Amino acid sequence: MNSASTKLLKSVLSALHYTGLGSLVAPLTRGRGVIFTLHQVHPETRKGFDPNGILRVTPEFLEQVILQVRGLGFDLVDLDEAVDRITAAEPSARPFASFTFDDGYRDNLIHAYPVMQRHGVPFTIYVPSDFPDGRGELWWLALEDVLRRSNEVTVQLMGAVRTFPCATTAEKQAAFETIYWWLRGLPEDRARQVIRELAAGAGVDLAQQCRDLIMSWDEVRTLARDPLVTIGAHTRRHFAISNLPADEARQEIADSMARIEAEIGRPCRHFSFPYGDETSATQRDFDIAAGLGLASAVTTRKGLIHAAPRHCLTGLPRVSLNGDYQRSRYVEVLLTGAPFALWDMLRRSQPAAS
Ligand SMILES: [Zn+2]
Secondary structure, eight states, X not given: OOHHHHHHHHHHHHHHHHHOHHHHHHHHHOOSEEEEEEOXXXXXXXXXXXXXXXXXXXXXXHHHHHHHHHHXXXXXXXXXXXXXHHHOSSOOSSOEEEEEEESOBHHIIIIIHHHHHHHTOOEEEEEOTTGGGTOOOOHHHHHHHHHHHOSEEEEEETTEEEEEEXXXXXXXXXHHHHHXXXXXXXXXXXXXXXXXXXXXXXXXXXXXXXXXXXXXXXXXXXXXXXXXXXXXXXXXXXXXXXXXXXXXXXXXXXXXXXXXXXXXXXXXXXXXXXXXXXXXXXXXXXHHXXXXXXXXXXXXEEOOBOSTTSSOTTSEEEEEOOGGGOSHXXXXXXXXXXXXXXXXXXXXXXXXXX
């Protein structure tokens, strides 16, 4: 989400909180439950240039959300139970909430797991299967490191050589925004090539970064042994599925499921689409995921979950608990469902894009 729409959503959240309108409409908009998206969990908050900070929350915030969500009357369930509740003919008396973490960061084991254990909360970690091998390319973090170390970077952008000054925090931030979104629009193989070149030029070791930040298979297995934990798949290389031809898309998903099953010795029934927005995962991809026998697949489309078939089980929306919304009043309003109903209404009132 760009910063203008983040600002807009924050204003909507605050307005709904202070007017009390959110809780008033909650019985209409809350639906059957919610799946939360998280990435990194780390006690440190960084100052200055921190373009991926939105992907990080503190263990204290995570704990506060657990208490808050329970206090609001949600049952905290694993994804198998969530799927049962979405497909049940009758809704449960209480809504459900399910916690999911994307990418397999080691800090999930170190900082999130103790919190989840302490409160007995089930959770899912979606692992891109190349990552625990130390072969993952966390290109969004590599781009951040390149810009942090450099005073300027030069890229071949849309046929033209462009040099971005990045001596100051503001310049680094502006360069990140432009280069990040440009890369997101490229075929993924090409984007990775650009990142490899930038990383090599700035002395950033992609493989080392992956080994430092992502769990090994031994660590994944440590978590998988706990009945609270579900390990889901997240492709092999963390590619945007919708940009791949259908056969390759199917292969990316199937390979990651098979590898996880082989490593943890249990069926892999749940999947998360990398990036997960409207441009990275489409109906074609939801159908591919269903065809592979997945019980659920999640996106980063925003929303609470209503009864099937209103939501396709392999294209489920989630609610992001990212660093942008690290305030308890935002969480409370998000869980009423009102912001998503409002968001859908606003989107429907816009002229359709051609
Ligand atoms: Zn991811």
